[in-house]
Amino acid sequence: MGHLKTLIGATVLAASLGLASAAAAAPDLAAMSAGERIAFTKAMPKGGELHNHISGAVFPETLLAWAAEDGRCVDVPKLALAPPPCDRPGLRPAAEAIVDGELYSDLLNSFSTRQPGFLGRSGHDQFFGVFDRIGGLGPGRGGDMLAVVMDDLAHQNTFYLEAMITPQGGPAAALGLKVGLKDDLAQMKAEIDAAGLPDLVRAAIAGTDAMEARARQVLACGKPAARPGCQVTIRYLVQTIRVLPPEATFAQLQLGVALVQADKRWVGLQMVAPEDHPTALANYGLHMQMVGFLTGRGQLAPVALHAGELTFDYAPPEHLRDHIAQAVRVAGARRIGHGVDLPHEIGAEALVAEMARDGILVEVNLTSNSVILELGPEEHPYGWLRDRGVPVSLSTDDAGLLRIDLSHEYERAHAYGATYEDLKRSARNALAFSFLVGEGLWADPGRYRQPVRACRGQIGASAPRAACAALVASSDKAREQWRHEALLAAFEAAAAPARRR
Known part of the structure:
Protein backbone atom coordinates (compact mmCIF):
# COMPACT_ATOMS: atom_id res chain seq x y z
CA MET A 1 0.00 0.00 0.00
CA PRO A 27 -2.17 18.40 -21.01
CA ASP A 28 -1.84 18.79 -24.77
CA LEU A 29 -0.93 15.40 -26.23
CA ALA A 30 -0.27 16.91 -29.65
CA ALA A 31 2.39 19.21 -28.21
CA MET A 32 4.27 16.32 -26.61
CA SER A 33 7.05 14.37 -28.23
CA ALA A 34 6.51 10.63 -28.63
CA GLY A 35 8.78 9.94 -25.68
CA GLU A 36 6.95 12.43 -23.51
CA ARG A 37 3.57 10.91 -24.41
CA ILE A 38 4.83 7.42 -23.59
CA ALA A 39 6.12 8.49 -20.18
CA PHE A 40 2.95 10.49 -19.55
CA THR A 41 0.54 7.65 -20.37
CA LYS A 42 2.64 5.13 -18.45
CA ALA A 43 2.27 7.21 -15.29
CA MET A 44 -1.36 8.16 -15.89
CA PRO A 45 -3.89 6.24 -13.77
CA LYS A 46 -5.97 4.33 -16.30
CA GLY A 47 -8.74 3.13 -14.00
CA GLY A 48 -8.83 -0.47 -15.12
CA GLU A 49 -8.94 -2.85 -18.04
CA LEU A 50 -12.15 -4.51 -19.19
CA HIS A 51 -10.94 -6.57 -22.16
CA ASN A 52 -8.03 -8.81 -21.22
CA HIS A 53 -7.63 -12.47 -22.15
CA ILE A 54 -5.30 -13.89 -19.50
CA SER A 55 -4.16 -16.72 -21.82
CA GLY A 56 -2.80 -14.13 -24.27
CA ALA A 57 -1.62 -11.52 -21.78
CA VAL A 58 1.85 -12.89 -20.96
CA PHE A 59 4.87 -12.21 -23.17
CA PRO A 60 6.32 -15.30 -24.89
CA GLU A 61 9.71 -14.94 -23.18
CA THR A 62 7.95 -15.65 -19.88
CA LEU A 63 5.93 -18.54 -21.32
CA LEU A 64 9.11 -20.17 -22.62
CA ALA A 65 10.87 -19.73 -19.28
CA TRP A 66 7.93 -21.44 -17.55
CA ALA A 67 7.96 -24.23 -20.13
CA ALA A 68 11.63 -24.86 -19.37
CA GLU A 69 10.99 -24.88 -15.61
CA ASP A 70 8.10 -27.31 -16.03
CA GLY A 71 9.99 -29.77 -18.25
CA ARG A 72 7.80 -29.05 -21.29
CA CYS A 73 8.88 -29.60 -24.87
CA VAL A 74 9.12 -27.62 -28.08
CA ASP A 75 7.71 -29.09 -31.28
CA VAL A 76 10.37 -27.72 -33.61
CA PRO A 77 8.56 -28.18 -36.97
CA LYS A 78 5.39 -26.57 -35.58
CA LEU A 79 7.21 -24.00 -33.41
CA ALA A 80 4.79 -24.92 -30.64
CA LEU A 81 4.89 -26.10 -27.04
CA ALA A 82 4.15 -29.74 -26.33
CA PRO A 83 3.85 -31.97 -23.26
CA PRO A 84 6.68 -34.35 -22.28
CA PRO A 85 8.33 -36.73 -22.96
CA CYS A 86 10.60 -34.78 -25.29
CA ASP A 87 12.42 -37.75 -26.86
CA ARG A 88 9.80 -38.11 -29.60
CA PRO A 89 10.61 -37.12 -33.19
CA GLY A 90 10.63 -33.38 -33.77
CA LEU A 91 10.60 -32.47 -30.07
CA ARG A 92 13.30 -30.82 -27.99
CA PRO A 93 13.22 -29.92 -24.29
CA ALA A 94 12.17 -26.32 -23.86
CA ALA A 95 15.18 -25.72 -21.61
CA GLU A 96 17.42 -26.72 -24.49
CA ALA A 97 15.46 -24.89 -27.18
CA ILE A 98 15.59 -21.50 -25.49
CA VAL A 99 19.40 -21.43 -25.52
CA ASP A 100 19.41 -22.05 -29.28
CA GLY A 101 19.44 -18.43 -30.47
CA GLU A 102 17.84 -19.00 -33.87
CA LEU A 103 15.16 -21.36 -32.58
CA TYR A 104 14.42 -19.07 -29.64
CA SER A 105 13.87 -16.14 -32.00
CA ASP A 106 11.58 -18.22 -34.18
CA LEU A 107 9.59 -19.28 -31.12
CA LEU A 108 9.13 -15.66 -30.03
CA ASN A 109 7.84 -14.91 -33.53
CA SER A 110 5.57 -17.97 -33.44
CA PHE A 111 4.06 -16.97 -30.08
CA SER A 112 3.45 -13.32 -30.93
CA THR A 113 2.72 -10.92 -33.76
CA ARG A 114 6.05 -9.11 -33.57
CA GLN A 115 7.18 -10.24 -37.04
CA PRO A 116 4.63 -9.24 -39.73
CA GLY A 117 4.11 -11.97 -42.30
CA PHE A 118 5.92 -14.61 -40.25
CA LEU A 119 5.81 -17.89 -42.20
CA GLY A 120 3.55 -16.14 -44.71
CA ARG A 121 0.68 -15.78 -42.25
CA SER A 122 -1.60 -12.77 -42.09
CA GLY A 123 -1.85 -10.91 -38.80
CA HIS A 124 -5.30 -12.47 -38.35
CA ASP A 125 -4.09 -16.03 -38.83
CA GLN A 126 -0.93 -15.55 -36.80
CA PHE A 127 -2.90 -14.02 -33.90
CA PHE A 128 -5.59 -16.68 -33.63
CA GLY A 129 -3.12 -19.52 -34.24
CA VAL A 130 -0.94 -18.60 -31.28
CA PHE A 131 -3.34 -20.07 -28.73
CA ASP A 132 -2.98 -23.57 -30.13
CA ARG A 133 0.81 -23.20 -30.31
CA ILE A 134 1.14 -22.20 -26.65
CA GLY A 135 -1.49 -24.66 -25.40
CA GLY A 136 1.23 -27.22 -24.67
CA LEU A 137 2.25 -25.17 -21.64
CA GLY A 138 -0.56 -26.93 -19.79
CA PRO A 139 -3.10 -25.59 -17.28
CA GLY A 140 -0.85 -25.27 -14.23
CA ARG A 141 0.31 -21.68 -14.71
CA GLY A 142 -2.99 -19.81 -14.39
CA GLY A 143 -2.04 -18.23 -11.08
CA ASP A 144 1.36 -17.22 -12.41
CA MET A 145 -0.28 -15.59 -15.45
CA LEU A 146 -2.67 -13.70 -13.21
CA ALA A 147 0.22 -12.47 -11.05
CA VAL A 148 2.11 -11.18 -14.09
CA VAL A 149 -0.92 -9.25 -15.34
CA MET A 150 -1.73 -7.80 -11.91
CA ASP A 151 1.83 -6.61 -11.35
CA ASP A 152 2.09 -5.15 -14.83
CA LEU A 153 -1.09 -3.12 -14.33
CA ALA A 154 0.06 -1.85 -10.93
CA HIS A 155 3.32 -0.65 -12.46
CA GLN A 156 1.14 1.35 -14.86
CA ASN A 157 -0.73 3.01 -11.98
CA THR A 158 -3.87 0.98 -12.78
CA PHE A 159 -5.64 -1.14 -10.19
CA TYR A 160 -8.73 -2.88 -11.58
CA LEU A 161 -8.99 -5.80 -13.99
CA GLU A 162 -11.79 -7.91 -15.43
CA ALA A 163 -9.94 -10.98 -16.63
CA MET A 164 -11.39 -13.33 -19.24
CA ILE A 165 -10.92 -17.02 -18.35
CA THR A 166 -12.73 -20.24 -19.35
CA PRO A 167 -13.45 -22.14 -16.10
CA GLN A 168 -14.24 -25.84 -16.51
CA GLY A 169 -14.66 -25.20 -20.23
CA GLY A 170 -13.98 -28.76 -21.40
CA PRO A 171 -16.23 -30.52 -18.86
CA ALA A 172 -19.03 -28.02 -19.48
CA ALA A 173 -18.81 -28.53 -23.24
CA ALA A 174 -18.93 -32.30 -22.68
CA LEU A 175 -22.18 -31.93 -20.72
CA GLY A 176 -23.70 -30.00 -23.57
CA LEU A 177 -22.64 -32.60 -26.11
CA LYS A 178 -24.05 -35.34 -23.91
CA VAL A 179 -27.46 -33.67 -23.66
CA GLY A 180 -27.51 -32.55 -27.29
CA LEU A 181 -29.09 -29.56 -28.97
CA LYS A 182 -32.79 -29.01 -28.24
CA ASP A 183 -35.28 -26.69 -29.86
CA ASP A 184 -36.60 -26.00 -26.35
CA LEU A 185 -33.81 -24.07 -24.58
CA ALA A 186 -35.51 -24.46 -21.20
CA GLN A 187 -35.53 -28.23 -21.61
CA MET A 188 -31.86 -28.24 -22.60
CA LYS A 189 -30.99 -26.12 -19.58
CA ALA A 190 -32.84 -28.46 -17.23
CA GLU A 191 -31.14 -31.54 -18.66
CA ILE A 192 -27.69 -29.97 -18.40
CA ASP A 193 -28.37 -29.06 -14.78
CA ALA A 194 -29.43 -32.63 -14.08
CA ALA A 195 -26.36 -34.01 -15.86
CA GLY A 196 -24.01 -32.43 -13.31
CA LEU A 197 -23.61 -28.69 -13.88
CA PRO A 198 -23.68 -27.83 -10.14
CA ASP A 199 -20.57 -29.98 -9.66
CA LEU A 200 -18.76 -27.93 -12.29
CA VAL A 201 -19.73 -24.70 -10.53
CA ARG A 202 -18.14 -25.99 -7.32
CA ALA A 203 -15.05 -27.10 -9.24
CA ALA A 204 -14.78 -23.67 -10.90
CA ILE A 205 -14.94 -21.92 -7.52
CA ALA A 206 -12.24 -24.21 -6.14
CA GLY A 207 -10.12 -23.53 -9.22
CA THR A 208 -10.53 -19.79 -8.72
CA ASP A 209 -9.43 -20.14 -5.09
CA ALA A 210 -6.32 -22.06 -6.14
CA MET A 211 -5.45 -19.62 -8.93
CA GLU A 212 -5.74 -16.60 -6.65
CA ALA A 213 -3.76 -18.30 -3.89
CA ARG A 214 -0.93 -18.96 -6.36
CA ALA A 215 -1.04 -15.37 -7.62
CA ARG A 216 -0.82 -14.04 -4.05
CA GLN A 217 2.09 -16.38 -3.38
CA VAL A 218 3.98 -15.20 -6.47
CA LEU A 219 3.35 -11.56 -5.55
CA ALA A 220 4.24 -12.13 -1.87
CA CYS A 221 0.98 -10.49 -0.82
CA GLY A 222 0.72 -9.84 2.90
CA LYS A 223 4.50 -9.91 3.34
CA PRO A 224 7.01 -7.06 3.69
CA ALA A 225 8.26 -7.71 0.15
CA ALA A 226 4.75 -7.60 -1.35
CA ARG A 227 4.78 -6.48 -4.96
CA PRO A 228 2.55 -3.68 -6.28
CA GLY A 229 0.27 -6.17 -8.05
CA CYS A 230 -1.21 -7.10 -4.67
CA GLN A 231 -3.11 -3.80 -4.77
CA VAL A 232 -4.99 -4.71 -7.95
CA THR A 233 -8.66 -5.70 -7.60
CA ILE A 234 -9.58 -8.66 -9.81
CA ARG A 235 -12.93 -9.74 -11.15
CA TYR A 236 -13.53 -12.39 -13.81
CA LEU A 237 -15.57 -12.81 -16.98
CA VAL A 238 -16.53 -16.32 -18.06
CA GLN A 239 -15.19 -16.94 -21.55
CA THR A 240 -17.36 -19.19 -23.66
CA ILE A 241 -16.24 -20.55 -27.00
CA ARG A 242 -18.32 -19.69 -30.07
CA VAL A 243 -16.65 -22.14 -32.49
CA LEU A 244 -17.87 -25.29 -30.67
CA PRO A 245 -21.08 -27.13 -31.48
CA PRO A 246 -23.88 -24.87 -30.22
CA GLU A 247 -24.97 -27.27 -27.48
CA ALA A 248 -21.44 -27.17 -26.06
CA THR A 249 -21.39 -23.37 -26.16
CA PHE A 250 -24.81 -23.32 -24.48
CA ALA A 251 -23.53 -25.43 -21.58
CA GLN A 252 -20.54 -23.14 -21.10
CA LEU A 253 -22.86 -20.14 -21.04
CA GLN A 254 -25.12 -21.91 -18.56
CA LEU A 255 -22.14 -22.63 -16.31
CA GLY A 256 -21.16 -18.98 -16.58
CA VAL A 257 -24.52 -17.71 -15.40
CA ALA A 258 -24.51 -20.15 -12.48
CA LEU A 259 -20.97 -19.15 -11.53
CA VAL A 260 -21.77 -15.43 -11.59
CA GLN A 261 -24.72 -16.09 -9.28
CA ALA A 262 -22.64 -18.26 -6.92
CA ASP A 263 -19.37 -16.29 -6.60
CA LYS A 264 -19.08 -12.49 -6.57
CA ARG A 265 -15.59 -12.67 -8.08
CA TRP A 266 -17.19 -13.79 -11.35
CA VAL A 267 -19.11 -10.81 -12.70
CA GLY A 268 -20.17 -11.48 -16.29
CA LEU A 269 -20.16 -13.50 -19.51
CA GLN A 270 -18.15 -13.22 -22.73
CA MET A 271 -18.01 -15.12 -26.02
CA VAL A 272 -14.61 -15.55 -27.66
CA ALA A 273 -12.79 -17.13 -30.64
CA PRO A 274 -12.81 -15.78 -34.21
CA GLU A 275 -16.16 -14.21 -35.03
CA ASP A 276 -15.45 -14.93 -38.70
CA HIS A 277 -15.07 -18.69 -38.16
CA PRO A 278 -17.69 -20.56 -40.24
CA THR A 279 -19.22 -22.16 -37.14
CA ALA A 280 -19.40 -18.80 -35.34
CA LEU A 281 -21.02 -17.12 -38.33
CA ALA A 282 -23.52 -19.94 -38.89
CA ASN A 283 -24.63 -19.93 -35.24
CA TYR A 284 -24.37 -16.24 -34.41
CA GLY A 285 -28.12 -15.61 -34.20
CA LEU A 286 -28.65 -18.77 -32.14
CA HIS A 287 -25.84 -17.77 -29.79
CA MET A 288 -27.48 -14.39 -29.16
CA GLN A 289 -30.78 -16.12 -28.40
CA MET A 290 -29.01 -18.47 -25.99
CA VAL A 291 -27.30 -15.62 -24.17
CA GLY A 292 -30.54 -13.65 -23.95
CA PHE A 293 -32.44 -16.66 -22.64
CA LEU A 294 -29.89 -17.80 -20.04
CA THR A 295 -29.13 -14.32 -18.69
CA GLY A 296 -32.62 -12.83 -18.91
CA ARG A 297 -31.08 -10.29 -21.30
CA GLY A 298 -28.48 -9.40 -18.73
CA GLN A 299 -30.70 -9.42 -15.66
CA LEU A 300 -29.37 -12.70 -14.22
CA ALA A 301 -25.76 -12.10 -15.23
CA PRO A 302 -24.14 -9.08 -16.93
CA VAL A 303 -23.13 -9.61 -20.54
CA ALA A 304 -20.13 -8.30 -22.49
CA LEU A 305 -19.75 -9.74 -25.98
CA HIS A 306 -17.16 -9.76 -28.71
CA ALA A 307 -19.25 -8.46 -31.59
CA GLY A 308 -18.51 -6.75 -34.87
CA GLU A 309 -14.85 -7.84 -34.96
CA LEU A 310 -15.25 -8.14 -38.73
CA THR A 311 -14.32 -6.52 -42.01
CA PHE A 312 -15.06 -7.45 -45.62
CA ASP A 313 -11.71 -9.28 -45.70
CA TYR A 314 -13.09 -11.87 -43.29
CA ALA A 315 -16.86 -11.99 -43.79
CA PRO A 316 -19.39 -11.23 -46.54
CA PRO A 317 -21.61 -8.14 -46.20
CA GLU A 318 -24.59 -9.94 -44.66
CA HIS A 319 -22.56 -10.66 -41.52
CA LEU A 320 -21.60 -7.03 -41.03
CA ARG A 321 -25.21 -5.86 -40.97
CA ASP A 322 -26.49 -6.75 -37.51
CA HIS A 323 -24.05 -8.56 -35.20
CA ILE A 324 -23.77 -5.66 -32.78
CA ALA A 325 -27.51 -4.95 -32.98
CA GLN A 326 -28.23 -8.58 -32.06
CA ALA A 327 -25.73 -8.50 -29.20
CA VAL A 328 -27.42 -5.41 -27.77
CA ARG A 329 -31.09 -6.06 -28.56
CA VAL A 330 -31.33 -9.86 -28.37
CA ALA A 331 -28.57 -10.90 -25.95
CA GLY A 332 -28.80 -7.81 -23.73
CA ALA A 333 -25.09 -6.97 -23.86
CA ARG A 334 -24.03 -4.01 -21.72
CA ARG A 335 -20.59 -3.89 -23.33
CA ILE A 336 -19.32 -4.66 -26.82
CA GLY A 337 -15.79 -5.90 -27.45
CA HIS A 338 -14.15 -4.45 -30.60
CA GLY A 339 -17.33 -3.34 -32.41
CA VAL A 340 -15.41 -2.13 -35.46
CA ASP A 341 -18.05 -3.10 -38.02
CA LEU A 342 -20.63 -0.83 -36.36
CA PRO A 343 -20.65 1.73 -39.22
CA HIS A 344 -21.68 -1.08 -41.60
CA GLU A 345 -24.71 -2.14 -39.55
CA ILE A 346 -28.18 -1.40 -40.83
CA GLY A 347 -29.42 1.72 -39.07
CA ALA A 348 -25.94 2.43 -37.68
CA GLU A 349 -26.70 5.97 -36.54
CA ALA A 350 -29.83 4.84 -34.71
CA LEU A 351 -27.89 2.01 -33.09
CA VAL A 352 -25.10 4.25 -31.82
CA ALA A 353 -27.69 6.71 -30.52
CA GLU A 354 -29.32 3.83 -28.62
CA MET A 355 -25.94 2.74 -27.22
CA ALA A 356 -25.13 6.30 -26.16
CA ARG A 357 -28.55 6.68 -24.50
CA ASP A 358 -28.39 3.33 -22.69
CA GLY A 359 -24.72 3.53 -21.71
CA ILE A 360 -23.53 0.52 -23.72
CA LEU A 361 -19.77 0.74 -23.76
CA VAL A 362 -17.41 -0.33 -26.55
CA GLU A 363 -14.11 -1.88 -25.45
CA VAL A 364 -11.62 -0.41 -27.93
CA ASN A 365 -8.52 -2.45 -28.84
CA LEU A 366 -6.53 -0.31 -31.26
CA THR A 367 -3.43 -2.47 -31.73
CA SER A 368 -5.44 -5.68 -31.92
CA ASN A 369 -7.71 -4.20 -34.58
CA SER A 370 -4.69 -2.96 -36.51
CA VAL A 371 -2.86 -6.31 -36.42
CA ILE A 372 -5.83 -8.64 -36.96
CA LEU A 373 -8.06 -6.55 -39.23
CA GLU A 374 -5.56 -4.00 -40.60
CA LEU A 375 -7.66 -1.09 -39.37
CA GLY A 376 -5.65 2.09 -38.91
CA PRO A 377 -6.68 5.50 -37.57
CA GLU A 378 -8.56 6.47 -40.73
CA GLU A 379 -10.72 3.33 -40.84
CA HIS A 380 -11.30 2.73 -37.13
CA PRO A 381 -14.67 3.95 -35.75
CA TYR A 382 -13.18 5.07 -32.41
CA GLY A 383 -13.51 8.78 -33.16
CA TRP A 384 -17.03 8.41 -34.56
CA LEU A 385 -18.22 6.50 -31.49
CA ARG A 386 -16.64 9.04 -29.17
CA ASP A 387 -18.21 11.94 -31.06
CA ARG A 388 -21.66 10.29 -30.94
CA GLY A 389 -21.46 9.94 -27.16
CA VAL A 390 -21.01 6.16 -27.04
CA PRO A 391 -18.89 5.36 -23.97
CA VAL A 392 -15.56 3.81 -24.93
CA SER A 393 -12.64 2.44 -22.95
CA LEU A 394 -9.22 1.47 -24.23
CA SER A 395 -7.94 -2.03 -23.54
CA THR A 396 -5.25 -4.45 -24.72
CA ASP A 397 -7.10 -7.62 -25.77
CA ASP A 398 -3.99 -9.89 -25.63
CA ALA A 399 -1.06 -7.81 -24.44
CA GLY A 400 1.62 -10.50 -24.48
CA LEU A 401 0.73 -11.86 -27.87
CA LEU A 402 0.61 -8.32 -29.33
CA ARG A 403 3.68 -7.18 -27.33
CA ILE A 404 1.99 -4.10 -25.86
CA ASP A 405 0.62 -2.87 -22.55
CA LEU A 406 -2.36 -0.74 -21.60
CA SER A 407 -0.25 2.44 -21.56
CA HIS A 408 0.74 1.72 -25.16
CA GLU A 409 -2.93 1.82 -26.16
CA TYR A 410 -3.41 5.13 -24.36
CA GLU A 411 -0.41 6.61 -26.16
CA ARG A 412 -1.52 5.16 -29.49
CA ALA A 413 -4.96 6.76 -29.16
CA HIS A 414 -3.38 10.15 -29.89
CA ALA A 415 -3.00 9.06 -33.53
CA TYR A 416 -6.76 8.39 -33.58
CA GLY A 417 -7.58 11.93 -32.46
CA ALA A 418 -7.79 11.37 -28.70
CA THR A 419 -7.15 14.29 -26.34
CA TYR A 420 -6.15 14.03 -22.70
CA GLU A 421 -9.79 14.52 -21.74
CA ASP A 422 -10.66 11.50 -23.91
CA LEU A 423 -8.01 9.42 -22.14
CA LYS A 424 -9.26 10.52 -18.74
CA ARG A 425 -12.82 9.63 -19.73
CA SER A 426 -11.64 6.19 -20.97
CA ALA A 427 -10.04 5.54 -17.58
CA ARG A 428 -13.15 6.59 -15.68
CA ASN A 429 -15.32 4.54 -18.05
CA ALA A 430 -13.32 1.42 -17.21
CA LEU A 431 -14.71 1.64 -13.68
CA ALA A 432 -18.11 3.26 -14.26
CA PHE A 433 -19.04 0.61 -16.87
CA SER A 434 -17.34 -2.27 -15.12
CA PHE A 435 -19.45 -5.06 -13.70
CA LEU A 436 -18.47 -4.20 -10.14
CA VAL A 437 -21.47 -4.23 -7.83
CA GLY A 438 -22.84 -1.19 -6.06
CA GLU A 439 -23.64 2.43 -6.79
CA GLY A 440 -20.87 4.52 -8.34
CA LEU A 441 -19.58 7.98 -7.47
CA TRP A 442 -21.01 9.63 -10.57
CA ALA A 443 -24.61 10.59 -11.31
CA ASP A 444 -23.68 10.99 -15.00
CA PRO A 445 -21.31 8.13 -15.93
CA GLY A 446 -19.68 8.84 -19.25
CA ARG A 447 -19.77 12.62 -18.71
CA TYR A 448 -18.31 12.95 -15.19
CA LEU A 487 -4.65 8.73 -7.94
CA LEU A 488 -5.83 10.94 -10.80
CA ALA A 489 -5.73 14.09 -8.67
CA ALA A 490 -2.20 13.25 -7.54
CA PHE A 491 -1.11 12.56 -11.11
CA GLU A 492 -2.52 15.81 -12.45
Missing part, protein backbone atom coordinates in the same frame (compact mmCIF):
# COMPACT_ATOMS: atom_id res chain seq x y z
CA GLY A 2 3.03 2.33 0.20
CA HIS A 3 2.76 3.33 -3.48
CA LEU A 4 -0.92 4.21 -3.10
CA LYS A 5 -0.36 6.13 0.16
CA THR A 6 2.37 8.17 -1.50
CA LEU A 7 0.07 9.12 -4.36
CA ILE A 8 -2.80 10.00 -2.05
CA GLY A 9 -0.41 12.03 0.08
CA ALA A 10 0.56 13.93 -3.06
CA THR A 11 -3.13 14.58 -3.66
CA VAL A 12 -3.48 16.25 -0.25
CA LEU A 13 -0.40 18.38 -0.88
CA ALA A 14 -1.66 19.31 -4.34
CA ALA A 15 -5.02 20.37 -2.94
CA SER A 16 -3.32 22.55 -0.33
CA LEU A 17 -1.36 24.26 -3.10
CA GLY A 18 -4.44 24.76 -5.24
CA LEU A 19 -3.20 22.33 -7.90
CA ALA A 20 -5.67 19.46 -7.62
CA SER A 21 -7.72 20.58 -10.62
CA ALA A 22 -5.99 20.47 -13.99
CA ALA A 23 -9.03 21.65 -15.91
CA ALA A 24 -7.53 25.09 -16.55
CA ALA A 25 -4.46 23.67 -18.27
CA ALA A 26 -5.21 20.21 -19.58
CA ARG A 449 -19.61 16.42 -14.45
CA GLN A 450 -21.93 15.54 -11.56
CA PRO A 451 -20.96 13.35 -8.58
CA VAL A 452 -23.75 11.61 -6.70
CA ARG A 453 -25.27 13.75 -3.98
CA ALA A 454 -23.45 11.96 -1.15
CA CYS A 455 -20.02 12.79 -2.60
CA ARG A 456 -20.46 16.27 -4.06
CA GLY A 457 -17.45 18.46 -3.35
CA GLN A 458 -15.34 15.50 -2.26
CA ILE A 459 -14.06 13.85 -5.47
CA GLY A 460 -10.26 13.70 -5.35
CA ALA A 461 -10.02 14.31 -1.59
CA SER A 462 -7.75 12.19 0.57
CA ALA A 463 -10.64 10.47 2.36
CA PRO A 464 -14.43 10.45 1.97
CA ARG A 465 -16.60 12.01 4.66
CA ALA A 466 -20.03 11.31 6.13
CA ALA A 467 -22.52 9.86 3.59
CA CYS A 468 -19.79 9.59 0.96
CA ALA A 469 -17.68 7.50 3.34
CA ALA A 470 -20.66 5.20 3.86
CA LEU A 471 -21.12 4.83 0.10
CA VAL A 472 -17.44 4.03 -0.49
CA ALA A 473 -17.49 1.49 2.33
CA SER A 474 -20.60 -0.29 1.02
CA SER A 475 -20.01 -0.27 -2.75
CA ASP A 476 -17.27 -2.11 -4.63
CA LYS A 477 -17.66 0.26 -7.57
CA ALA A 478 -17.54 3.42 -5.47
CA ARG A 479 -14.49 2.15 -3.63
CA GLU A 480 -12.52 1.56 -6.83
CA GLN A 481 -13.65 4.88 -8.27
CA TRP A 482 -12.62 6.70 -5.11
CA ARG A 483 -9.15 5.17 -5.31
CA HIS A 484 -8.87 6.13 -8.97
CA GLU A 485 -9.94 9.72 -8.41
CA ALA A 486 -7.35 10.12 -5.65
CA ALA A 493 -0.96 17.78 -9.62
CA ALA A 494 2.43 16.24 -10.29
CA ALA A 495 2.12 16.73 -14.05
CA ALA A 496 1.25 20.43 -13.82
CA PRO A 497 4.72 21.69 -12.80
CA ALA A 498 6.34 19.63 -15.57
CA ARG A 499 4.04 21.26 -18.15
CA ARG A 500 4.99 24.74 -16.89
CA ARG A 501 8.74 24.14 -17.37
